[in-house]
Amino acid sequence: MRKILITGANGMLAKAVRERFKEDELICTDVEELDITNLEQVENLVQREKPQYIINCAAFTAVDKAEECYDLAEKINADGPRNLALAADAIGTTLVHISTDYVFDGDLDTAKSYTEQDRTAPVTVYGITKRHGEEAVEENCKKYYIFRTAWLYGDGNNFIRTMLKLGKEKEEVSVVNDQHGSPTYSVDLANIIYQAIEKNIPYGIYHATNQGFTTWYELTKKIYEIEKISCYVKPVTSEEFVRPAKRPKNSMLSKEKLLAQGIQIPDWEDAVKRYLQFRDVL
Numbered sequence: 001m002r003k004i005l006i007t008g009a010n011g012m013l014a015k016a017v018r019e020r021f022k023e024d025e026l027i028c029t030d031v032e033e034l035d036i037t038n039l040e041q042v043e044n045l046v047q048r049e050k051p052q053y054i055i056n057c058a059a060f061t062a063v064d065k066a067e068e069c070y071d072l073a074e075k076i077n078a079d080g081p082r083n084l085a086l087a088a089d090a091i092g093t094t095l096v097h098i099s100t101d102y103v104f105d106g107d108l109d110t111a112k113s114y115t116e117q118d119r120t121a122p123v124t125v126y127g128i129t130k131r132h133g134e135e136a137v138e139e140n141c142k143k144y145y146i147f148r149t150a151w152l153y154g155d156g157n158n159f160i161r162t163m164l165k166l167g168k169e170k171e172e173v174s175v176v177n178d179q180h181g182s183p184t185y186s187v188d189l190a191n192i193i194y195q196a197i198e199k200n201i202p203y204g205i206y207h208a209t210n211q212g213f214t215t216w217y218e219l220t221k222k223i224y225e226i227e228k229i230s231c232y233v234k235p236v237t238s239e240e241f242v243r244p245a246k247r248p249k250n251s252m253l254s255k256e257k258l259l260a261q262g263i264q265i266p267d268w269e270d271a272v273k274r275y276l277q278f279r280d281v282l
Protein backbone atom coordinates (compact mmCIF):
# COMPACT_ATOMS: atom_id res chain seq x y z
CA MET A 1 0.00 0.00 0.00
CA ARG A 2 1.35 3.41 -1.03
CA LYS A 3 0.82 6.64 0.85
CA ILE A 4 -0.50 9.22 -1.63
CA LEU A 5 -1.40 12.88 -1.17
CA ILE A 6 -4.14 14.07 -3.56
CA THR A 7 -4.57 17.85 -3.78
CA GLY A 8 -7.67 19.60 -5.13
CA ALA A 9 -9.41 16.43 -4.01
CA ASN A 10 -13.00 17.49 -4.76
CA GLY A 11 -12.31 18.35 -8.41
CA MET A 12 -13.48 16.32 -11.40
CA LEU A 13 -10.25 14.45 -12.08
CA ALA A 14 -9.49 14.06 -8.37
CA LYS A 15 -12.73 12.12 -7.82
CA ALA A 16 -11.66 9.57 -10.44
CA VAL A 17 -8.11 9.43 -9.05
CA ARG A 18 -9.42 8.79 -5.54
CA GLU A 19 -11.56 5.94 -6.81
CA ARG A 20 -8.74 4.37 -8.87
CA PHE A 21 -6.26 4.53 -5.99
CA LYS A 22 -8.74 3.52 -3.27
CA GLU A 23 -6.65 0.48 -2.28
CA ASP A 24 -3.84 2.86 -1.29
CA GLU A 25 -3.55 5.04 1.81
CA LEU A 26 -4.90 8.39 0.61
CA ILE A 27 -4.57 11.84 2.13
CA CYS A 28 -7.19 13.86 0.27
CA THR A 29 -7.08 17.63 0.63
CA ASP A 30 -9.03 20.41 -0.98
CA VAL A 31 -8.24 24.08 -0.59
CA GLU A 32 -9.63 24.25 2.97
CA GLU A 33 -7.26 21.53 4.17
CA LEU A 34 -4.31 22.44 1.97
CA ASP A 35 -4.00 25.61 -0.09
CA ILE A 36 -1.26 24.69 -2.56
CA THR A 37 -0.33 28.36 -2.97
CA ASN A 38 0.85 28.45 0.66
CA LEU A 39 4.42 27.05 0.74
CA GLU A 40 4.53 26.76 4.52
CA GLN A 41 1.29 24.75 4.63
CA VAL A 42 2.50 22.51 1.82
CA GLU A 43 5.91 21.90 3.42
CA ASN A 44 4.40 21.20 6.85
CA LEU A 45 1.91 18.66 5.51
CA VAL A 46 4.41 16.90 3.25
CA GLN A 47 7.07 16.76 5.98
CA ARG A 48 4.55 15.42 8.49
CA GLU A 49 2.85 12.82 6.27
CA LYS A 50 5.80 11.90 4.04
CA PRO A 51 3.68 10.59 1.13
CA GLN A 52 5.45 8.48 -1.52
CA TYR A 53 3.44 10.22 -4.24
CA ILE A 54 1.71 13.57 -4.55
CA ILE A 55 -0.95 13.77 -7.25
CA ASN A 56 -1.75 17.42 -7.91
CA CYS A 57 -5.31 17.73 -9.17
CA ALA A 58 -5.67 21.32 -7.94
CA ALA A 59 -5.79 24.05 -10.56
CA PHE A 60 -7.46 27.24 -11.71
CA THR A 61 -9.44 25.73 -14.58
CA ALA A 62 -11.87 28.50 -15.60
CA VAL A 63 -10.25 29.22 -18.97
CA ASP A 64 -12.30 32.34 -19.86
CA LYS A 65 -12.29 33.79 -16.35
CA ALA A 66 -8.50 33.42 -16.24
CA GLU A 67 -8.20 36.13 -18.92
CA GLU A 68 -9.23 38.65 -16.23
CA CYS A 69 -7.44 37.05 -13.27
CA TYR A 70 -3.82 36.55 -14.29
CA ASP A 71 -2.43 36.87 -10.76
CA LEU A 72 -4.77 34.34 -9.21
CA ALA A 73 -4.35 31.88 -12.11
CA GLU A 74 -0.55 32.23 -11.88
CA LYS A 75 -0.66 31.68 -8.13
CA ILE A 76 -2.68 28.46 -8.37
CA ASN A 77 -1.33 27.08 -11.68
CA ALA A 78 2.35 28.03 -11.28
CA ASP A 79 3.20 28.90 -7.64
CA GLY A 80 1.13 25.94 -6.40
CA PRO A 81 2.99 23.29 -8.43
CA ARG A 82 6.30 24.99 -7.51
CA ASN A 83 5.48 24.63 -3.80
CA LEU A 84 4.54 20.99 -4.26
CA ALA A 85 7.68 20.34 -6.32
CA LEU A 86 9.93 21.88 -3.65
CA ALA A 87 8.24 19.94 -0.86
CA ALA A 88 8.27 16.68 -2.83
CA ASP A 89 11.92 17.05 -3.80
CA ALA A 90 12.98 17.71 -0.21
CA ILE A 91 11.91 14.19 0.82
CA GLY A 92 12.43 12.35 -2.50
CA THR A 93 8.71 12.04 -3.24
CA THR A 94 7.35 11.64 -6.77
CA LEU A 95 5.11 14.49 -7.94
CA VAL A 96 2.38 13.77 -10.47
CA HIS A 97 1.19 17.01 -12.04
CA ILE A 98 -1.59 17.54 -14.58
CA SER A 99 -1.24 19.97 -17.46
CA THR A 100 -3.03 20.81 -20.66
CA ASP A 101 -3.04 21.07 -24.46
CA TYR A 102 -3.35 24.87 -23.93
CA VAL A 103 0.44 25.02 -23.50
CA PHE A 104 0.44 24.91 -27.34
CA ASP A 105 -0.96 27.62 -29.60
CA GLY A 106 -3.16 25.10 -31.42
CA ASP A 107 -2.10 26.30 -34.86
CA LEU A 108 -0.43 23.04 -35.91
CA ASP A 109 -1.73 21.55 -39.17
CA THR A 110 -4.61 19.24 -38.17
CA ALA A 111 -3.04 16.44 -40.21
CA LYS A 112 -0.56 16.23 -37.30
CA SER A 113 -0.77 15.89 -33.51
CA TYR A 114 1.48 17.50 -30.90
CA THR A 115 4.31 15.46 -29.39
CA GLU A 116 6.01 16.08 -26.06
CA GLN A 117 9.02 17.50 -27.95
CA ASP A 118 7.01 20.19 -29.73
CA ARG A 119 7.65 23.80 -28.80
CA THR A 120 5.14 25.22 -26.33
CA ALA A 121 3.57 28.57 -27.19
CA PRO A 122 0.54 29.28 -25.00
CA VAL A 123 -1.72 32.13 -26.12
CA THR A 124 -4.17 32.34 -23.20
CA VAL A 125 -3.68 33.26 -19.54
CA TYR A 126 -4.72 29.74 -18.56
CA GLY A 127 -2.20 28.21 -20.99
CA ILE A 128 0.61 30.59 -19.98
CA THR A 129 0.13 29.91 -16.27
CA LYS A 130 -0.16 26.14 -16.82
CA ARG A 131 3.11 26.22 -18.78
CA HIS A 132 4.73 28.12 -15.91
CA GLY A 133 3.50 25.31 -13.65
CA GLU A 134 5.17 22.71 -15.86
CA GLU A 135 8.44 24.68 -15.78
CA ALA A 136 8.24 25.02 -12.00
CA VAL A 137 7.87 21.25 -11.64
CA GLU A 138 10.69 20.50 -14.10
CA GLU A 139 13.04 22.96 -12.37
CA ASN A 140 12.35 22.07 -8.75
CA CYS A 141 11.69 18.33 -8.59
CA LYS A 142 13.76 15.40 -9.86
CA LYS A 143 11.05 12.75 -9.66
CA TYR A 144 8.02 14.00 -11.55
CA TYR A 145 5.40 13.06 -14.10
CA ILE A 146 3.56 15.76 -16.01
CA PHE A 147 0.50 14.44 -17.81
CA ARG A 148 -0.93 16.84 -20.39
CA THR A 149 -4.58 16.14 -20.98
CA ALA A 150 -7.44 17.80 -22.90
CA TRP A 151 -11.24 17.97 -23.23
CA LEU A 152 -11.75 16.33 -19.84
CA TYR A 153 -15.17 15.12 -18.68
CA GLY A 154 -16.39 13.05 -15.76
CA ASP A 155 -18.07 13.62 -12.42
CA GLY A 156 -18.60 17.40 -12.59
CA ASN A 157 -19.77 20.06 -14.99
CA ASN A 158 -18.52 19.26 -18.46
CA PHE A 159 -19.26 19.61 -22.17
CA ILE A 160 -21.16 16.31 -22.50
CA ARG A 161 -23.44 17.11 -19.59
CA THR A 162 -24.15 20.57 -21.05
CA MET A 163 -24.92 19.19 -24.51
CA LEU A 164 -27.25 16.53 -23.07
CA LYS A 165 -29.19 19.20 -21.23
CA LEU A 166 -29.37 21.48 -24.29
CA GLY A 167 -30.30 18.57 -26.57
CA LYS A 168 -33.30 17.75 -24.41
CA GLU A 169 -34.42 21.40 -24.20
CA LYS A 170 -33.81 22.69 -27.74
CA GLU A 171 -34.56 21.70 -31.32
CA GLU A 172 -31.21 22.94 -32.63
CA VAL A 173 -27.75 23.57 -31.17
CA SER A 174 -24.74 25.18 -32.87
CA VAL A 175 -21.40 23.51 -32.20
CA VAL A 176 -17.91 24.35 -33.49
CA ASN A 177 -16.55 21.99 -36.10
CA ASP A 178 -13.03 23.34 -36.61
CA GLN A 179 -11.46 22.49 -33.25
CA HIS A 180 -9.88 19.04 -33.13
CA GLY A 181 -9.01 17.00 -30.06
CA SER A 182 -9.67 13.94 -27.92
CA PRO A 183 -12.52 13.92 -25.40
CA THR A 184 -10.97 12.39 -22.28
CA TYR A 185 -12.83 10.52 -19.56
CA SER A 186 -11.47 11.33 -16.09
CA VAL A 187 -11.77 7.63 -15.19
CA ASP A 188 -9.45 6.72 -18.09
CA LEU A 189 -6.96 9.46 -17.23
CA ALA A 190 -6.91 8.26 -13.61
CA ASN A 191 -6.19 4.78 -14.92
CA ILE A 192 -3.34 6.08 -17.09
CA ILE A 193 -1.81 7.69 -14.00
CA TYR A 194 -2.34 4.44 -12.09
CA GLN A 195 -0.63 2.36 -14.78
CA ALA A 196 2.28 4.82 -15.03
CA ILE A 197 2.92 4.54 -11.29
CA GLU A 198 2.48 0.75 -11.23
CA LYS A 199 4.87 0.30 -14.15
CA ASN A 200 7.28 2.88 -12.78
CA ILE A 201 7.71 4.41 -16.23
CA PRO A 202 10.55 6.94 -16.73
CA TYR A 203 9.92 10.39 -15.26
CA GLY A 204 9.02 13.23 -17.61
CA ILE A 205 6.22 14.80 -19.62
CA TYR A 206 3.56 12.60 -21.26
CA HIS A 207 0.53 13.37 -23.38
CA ALA A 208 -2.45 11.62 -21.82
CA THR A 209 -5.89 11.73 -23.42
CA ASN A 210 -8.23 9.06 -24.77
CA GLN A 211 -7.23 7.67 -28.16
CA GLY A 212 -8.55 8.96 -31.49
CA PHE A 213 -9.50 12.48 -32.53
CA THR A 214 -12.74 14.29 -33.27
CA THR A 215 -14.35 17.76 -33.19
CA TRP A 216 -16.85 19.20 -30.69
CA TYR A 217 -19.49 18.98 -33.45
CA GLU A 218 -18.82 15.30 -34.16
CA LEU A 219 -18.71 14.58 -30.43
CA THR A 220 -22.13 16.18 -29.96
CA LYS A 221 -23.57 14.18 -32.87
CA LYS A 222 -22.15 10.99 -31.31
CA ILE A 223 -23.68 11.79 -27.89
CA TYR A 224 -27.11 12.44 -29.43
CA GLU A 225 -26.87 9.30 -31.54
CA ILE A 226 -26.09 7.14 -28.49
CA GLU A 227 -28.77 8.82 -26.37
CA LYS A 228 -31.30 8.91 -29.24
CA ILE A 229 -31.75 12.69 -28.91
CA SER A 230 -33.32 14.19 -32.04
CA CYS A 231 -31.96 17.77 -31.62
CA TYR A 232 -30.32 19.09 -34.83
CA VAL A 233 -26.60 19.82 -34.52
CA LYS A 234 -25.50 22.75 -36.68
CA PRO A 235 -21.77 22.95 -37.47
CA VAL A 236 -20.25 26.43 -36.96
CA THR A 237 -16.74 27.89 -37.06
CA SER A 238 -14.72 29.21 -34.11
CA GLU A 239 -15.08 32.69 -35.62
CA GLU A 240 -18.86 32.38 -35.23
CA PHE A 241 -18.47 31.35 -31.59
CA VAL A 242 -16.04 33.84 -30.08
CA ARG A 243 -15.01 33.30 -26.44
CA PRO A 244 -12.88 35.51 -24.14
CA ALA A 245 -10.00 32.99 -24.32
CA LYS A 246 -8.98 31.79 -27.79
CA ARG A 247 -9.64 28.06 -28.23
CA PRO A 248 -6.94 25.99 -29.94
CA LYS A 249 -7.94 24.68 -33.39
CA ASN A 250 -5.59 21.76 -32.89
CA SER A 251 -5.67 20.15 -29.42
CA MET A 252 -4.56 16.77 -30.73
CA LEU A 253 -1.91 15.20 -28.49
CA SER A 254 0.12 12.22 -29.70
CA LYS A 255 0.17 9.36 -27.18
CA GLU A 256 3.08 7.48 -28.79
CA LYS A 257 5.36 8.10 -25.80
CA LEU A 258 2.87 6.59 -23.33
CA LEU A 259 1.95 3.73 -25.64
CA ALA A 260 5.64 2.86 -25.99
CA GLN A 261 5.62 2.25 -22.22
CA GLY A 262 2.84 -0.34 -22.60
CA ILE A 263 0.13 1.92 -21.14
CA GLN A 264 -3.40 0.93 -22.21
CA ILE A 265 -5.44 3.88 -23.50
CA PRO A 266 -9.09 3.36 -24.55
CA ASP A 267 -10.62 5.01 -27.62
CA TRP A 268 -12.66 8.18 -27.02
CA GLU A 269 -15.88 6.69 -28.44
CA ASP A 270 -15.69 3.71 -26.13
CA ALA A 271 -15.07 6.09 -23.21
CA VAL A 272 -18.06 8.29 -24.06
CA LYS A 273 -20.31 5.22 -24.21
CA ARG A 274 -19.10 4.08 -20.77
CA TYR A 275 -19.60 7.57 -19.33
CA LEU A 276 -23.13 7.83 -20.72
CA GLN A 277 -23.94 4.40 -19.32
CA PHE A 278 -22.73 5.17 -15.81
CA ARG A 279 -23.12 8.93 -15.43
CA ASP A 280 -25.29 10.39 -12.70
CA VAL A 281 -28.88 11.05 -13.65
CA LEU A 282 -29.05 14.69 -14.78
Ligand SMILES: NC(=O)c1ccc[n+]([C@@H]2O[C@H](COP(=O)([O-])OP(=O)(O)OC[C@H]3O[C@@H](n4cnc5c(N)ncnc54)[C@H](OP(=O)(O)O)[C@@H]3O)[C@@H](O)[C@H]2O)c1
Nearest residue numbers: 008010011012013031035036058059061098100149150152
Ligand atom coordinates in the same frame (compact mmCIF):
# COMPACT_ATOMS: atom_id res chain seq x y z
N1 LIG B 1 -11.26 20.19 -17.36
C1 LIG B 1 -10.60 20.11 -18.52
O1 LIG B 1 -11.17 20.07 -19.62
C2 LIG B 1 -9.09 20.02 -18.52
C3 LIG B 1 -8.42 19.98 -19.74
C4 LIG B 1 -7.02 19.91 -19.74
C5 LIG B 1 -6.33 19.87 -18.54
N2 LIG B 1 -7.00 19.94 -17.37
C6 LIG B 1 -6.23 19.91 -16.12
O2 LIG B 1 -6.63 18.76 -15.39
C7 LIG B 1 -6.51 19.02 -14.00
C8 LIG B 1 -7.80 18.65 -13.29
O3 LIG B 1 -8.84 19.45 -13.83
P1 LIG B 1 -10.34 19.35 -13.31
O4 LIG B 1 -11.21 19.66 -14.46
O5 LIG B 1 -10.54 18.08 -12.53
O6 LIG B 1 -10.36 20.61 -12.31
P2 LIG B 1 -11.51 21.09 -11.32
O7 LIG B 1 -12.69 20.18 -11.35
O8 LIG B 1 -11.69 22.55 -11.57
O9 LIG B 1 -10.81 20.89 -9.89
C9 LIG B 1 -9.77 21.69 -9.45
C10 LIG B 1 -9.78 21.64 -7.94
O10 LIG B 1 -8.70 22.44 -7.45
C11 LIG B 1 -9.17 23.13 -6.29
N3 LIG B 1 -8.34 24.27 -6.00
C12 LIG B 1 -8.36 25.50 -6.56
N4 LIG B 1 -7.43 26.30 -6.00
C13 LIG B 1 -6.81 25.54 -5.06
C14 LIG B 1 -5.75 25.81 -4.15
N5 LIG B 1 -5.17 27.00 -4.06
N6 LIG B 1 -5.34 24.79 -3.34
C15 LIG B 1 -5.95 23.59 -3.39
N7 LIG B 1 -6.95 23.29 -4.23
C16 LIG B 1 -7.36 24.26 -5.06
C17 LIG B 1 -10.59 23.51 -6.68
O11 LIG B 1 -11.32 23.87 -5.53
P3 LIG B 1 -12.52 24.95 -5.71
O12 LIG B 1 -13.50 24.32 -6.64
O13 LIG B 1 -13.00 25.11 -4.30
O14 LIG B 1 -11.88 26.18 -6.28
C18 LIG B 1 -11.08 22.21 -7.32
O15 LIG B 1 -11.57 21.30 -6.36
C19 LIG B 1 -6.08 20.48 -13.88
O16 LIG B 1 -4.70 20.56 -13.73
C20 LIG B 1 -6.48 21.08 -15.21
O17 LIG B 1 -5.68 22.20 -15.54
C21 LIG B 1 -8.37 20.01 -17.33
